[in-house]
Amino acid sequence: MKKVIYLLISILLAGTLAACGSSSAPSTGESAAEKKELVLGGTIPYSDMLELGVKPYLEKKGYTVTIKEFNDYVQPNKALDNGSLDANLFQHEVYMNAFAKENNMELTSVITVPTAPIGVYSNKYKTLDEIENGSTVAIANDPTNLARGLTVLRDNGLIEFNSDIDPLKASEKDITSNPKELKFQPVEAAQLPRTLESVDLAAINGNFAIAAGLDLTKALVRDKLPDNIINRVVVLTKNKDEQFVKDIKEAVESDEFKKVIEEEFQGFHKPDWMTK
Template sequence: MKKIVSMMLAGMLLVAGLMTGCAQSGGGGAQSTVAPAATAKVLKVGAAVVPHAEILEFIKPKLRSEGVDLQVVVMDDEAQLNPALNDKQIDANYFQHVPYLDSVSKEKGYNFTVATKVHIEPIGFYSQKIKSADEIKVGSTIAIPNNPSNEYRALVLLENKGLLKLKAGISNYQATPRDIIDNPKQLKFVEVEAPQLTRVLPDVNGAVINTNYILDAKIDPASALFRENAESPYANIVVVRQGDENRDEIKKLDKALRSPEVKQFIQDTYKGAVVPAF
């Protein structure tokens, strides 16, 4: 009796082994297009929360099917994304525009290059105290970003609205209120860390704020009293260390970010608050 039971168990194990072997060989079924985790190349990209990280999350499945394991790295302080790239903690970052990159590269000596440009976030003027630009009164206090490139960008936006005039010959995308030569409404400027601008908005007459911070604070971008148009030169870019732009994973990242699917995703998701730059 024991011998019969042993033979039955052996037979069952043999059948199970054959079935497992068939399953592993594919058994004629559909083959997965996703690269095994062990063979996928890890690509770490540092990003701002909105919209950058959201766009990167959207293309993760596409890159996975092409053998790239995209890992999105979000830091509390975006100013650390360039040092992290320089120190090889990440392979690329996606949060800045060229004027900002140029200003910090000159200061820090970074040897970075632009891999591709993806989108524009039109900077805008917001207020909780007035409803139109015509209501900006003499002596109003306006908050603006305090980093060089975005400060210039904010002042140019106000200049284009006829609220001030900057001195001629500014060619390095850097200006401060000291470069204002005509201020008919005697506006007072408060220079604030860009991520804090939404928090000081209730305390000032108005503020010029980047759209990513507006989205992050759950403020409707359509509530801007005025903002840049789609022709803005401040396209947000993917940045890598010099030479890495030729890496296969980076090329796949660039192609995925500039796909028709991403363009549609940006248009459907952000309703004009974020504009494709391709």
């Protein structure tokens, strides 16, 4: 009789433990719990855009958001790859694709944002009409920004290059007409603002112009950015369908974000979706 009782007790205990185990195991929905702590990264001024225009919106949706600022164009993608960032904002599509290919990464664009354009600045001239023959123009020495700087000059009638040249790949050797005999001085893009004391003109990237205290609206001219040169929020492709990515996109599309752009980022080129 005692053996029977012990056997019954053992069975009951086993059933109880099994029930406890099954109740503590997460369901499929619980194991895929939404990510609520985000680290977003960007270079100036896009780190400020994230801080002012995206972070408050996400926090209202229950996220804890940290903004990390970078001072180069390599580490933000490396940080995505190693998981220390959930999304970044600093690059355009051309750079994103080239970086992904070179570093064997899979990156996906989430949404484009207002982008600081390249502008032609001068301490000597107030209009393009004042530019004298033989003036020196400082331009970026990296291929993409060099091409953009030359394209700004072309679009405003200062130089010409063959119509069959890809504007994103143009270089000095592609110039076919230079009526003012402009002299070009290639410089590292980040150093272009400093050249304004020694050259007549400089085609300066918007982010470096802002960092140097230049007013984007005071540029003699600014470039008109094609879609693939507009900066965008980027995530790892494997995360593109996650809820936090959808919420970041929603934040950028919000009225709150648009208000921040109008108040804090004047002179930025807006993507088509914002102007429709």
